[in-house]
Amino acid sequence: MLGCVIRGQGDLRVEELPVPEPALGQALVAVRYGGVCGSDLHYWRHGGVGDFRLREPMLLGHEVVGTIVSYGAGARGPAPGTPVAVHPATPCGVCPECAGERRNVCRDTRYLGSAARFPHVQGGFAARVAVPAEQLRPLPDGLGLRRAALAEPLSVALHAVRRAGDVTGRHVLVTGAGPIGCLVVAAARAAGAARVTVTDLLPRALEYACAVGAGTVVRADDPEDAGWPQEVDVAVEASGVAAGLGACLRLVRRGGTVVQLGMLPPGQVPFAGNLVVSREIELRGAFRFDTEFNDALRLLAAEPALDALVSAVVPVREAESAFALAADRGRSCKVLLDFGG
Numbered sequence: 001m002l003g004c005v006i007r008g009q010g011d012l013r014v015e016e017l018p019v020p021e022p023a024l025g026q027a028l029v030a031v032r033y034g035g036v037c038g039s040d041l042h043y044w045r046h047g048g049v050g051d052f053r054l055r056e057p058m059l060l061g062h063e064v065v066g067t068i069v070s071y072g073a074g075a076r077g078p079a080p081g082t083p084v085a086v087h088p089a090t091p092c093g094v095c096p097e098c099a100g101e102r103r104n105v106c107r108d109t110r111y112l113g114s115a116a117r118f119p120h121v122q123g124g125f126a127a128r129v130a131v132p133a134e135q136l137r138p139l140p141d142g143l144g145l146r147r148a149a150l151a152e153p154l155s156v157a158l159h160a161v162r163r164a165g166d167v168t169g170r171h172v173l174v175t176g177a178g179p180i181g182c183l184v185v186a187a188a189r190a191a192g193a194a195r196v197t198v199t200d201l202l203p204r205a206l207e208y209a210c211a212v213g214a215g216t217v218v219r220a221d222d223p224e225d226a227g228w229p230q231e232v233d234v235a236v237e238a239s240g241v242a243a244g245l246g247a248c249l250r251l252v253r254r255g256g257t258v259v260q261l262g263m264l265p266p267g268q269v270p271f272a273g274n275l276v277v278s279r280e281i282e283l284r285g286a287f288r289f290d291t292e293f294n295d296a297l298r299l300l301a302a303e304p305a306l307d308a309l310v311s312a313v314v315p316v317r318e319a320e321s322a323f324a325l326a327a328d329r330g331r332s333c334k335v336l337l338d339f340g341g
């Protein structure tokens with residue numbers, strides 16, 4: 001079978017790999033689609049993401065959907081052939097965060113295709129993948145595998161909006177209109193936001209944001225853009241650059257909430273800390289997700305408009321060009337690899 005392995009910075013390979021055997025408690029999944037995530041692109045271009053560095057070859061991919069093939073000993077679940085999405089996180093279940101219902105920040109979690117721990121957790125960009133059977137989620141009626149491939153990034157977006165508190169009737173600012181920013185727009189609308197304003201440098205990215213419910217879009221590099229709001233109730237930073245955080249802190253109302261979702265550059269990032277003080281801004285982080293994965297599948301089933309965010313489906317053999325396309329936000333939003341399974 002073919003798999004998509006990162007061997008180091010800039011060294012992405014499509015390799016012939018042995019088909020895994022499902023171990024105790026595991027299911028074997030025939031992967032159909034794998035979404036290329038910003039973090040996959042970071043491993044490819046920079047050899048790491050955030051503060052996590054690549055230290056050994058790793059199968060990439062954590063946005064994976066397919067059909068069940070078989071089960072290992074002691075595992076059970078939906079019948080073989082059932083279409084499923086794979087929840088990529090396996091929290092430890094015993095740490096204080098797991099006990100306190102914050103499994104997404106578990107201190108010993110295993111996350112598909114992540115170098116956060118060593119040995120790295122191998123990912124799902126392969127034609128067959130063995131994962132804990134309890135990580136599988138059957139797709140709701142009416143949801144096909146292609147749109148379901150957005151379940152993981154949409155879960156991230158839903159979690160960020162949840163971290164913002166009640167957004168019903170609120171004006172929400174989203175900085176960054178990449179796939180995650182666009183999904184935050186959809187998540188905020190679904191949570192009852194009255195208005196969503198989105199900023200980005202690229203007109204093409206802003207078009208994707210409009211397609212999923214952004215009411216106002218702003219060119220981030222144009223201070224004269226008529227779309228800049230005076231003030232917003234909530235801001236979600238989804239660009240991962242310090243300038244985005246700066247815009248959020250400047251535009252959120254006094255006592256408002258800013259959620260940092262985008263992964264900032266490694267190390268120290270300067271920010272306007274005194275605004276946090278003098279305006280009593282709630283500055284919160286949002287990392288991955290937990291039960292939002294089930295909510296994401298339901299929302300995807302109900303929102304065919306989200307299809308607009310899947311901008312290309314590329315055969316796994318052409319993984320490198322798929323990554324180049326995904327990295328070029330002037331030409332793409334979410335790019336899926338097709339493993340044919």
Ligand SMILES: [Zn+2]
Nearest residue numbers: 037063152153
């Ligand atoms: Zn992702």
Ligand SMILES: [Zn+2]
Nearest residue numbers: 092095098106
């Ligand atoms: Zn834990």
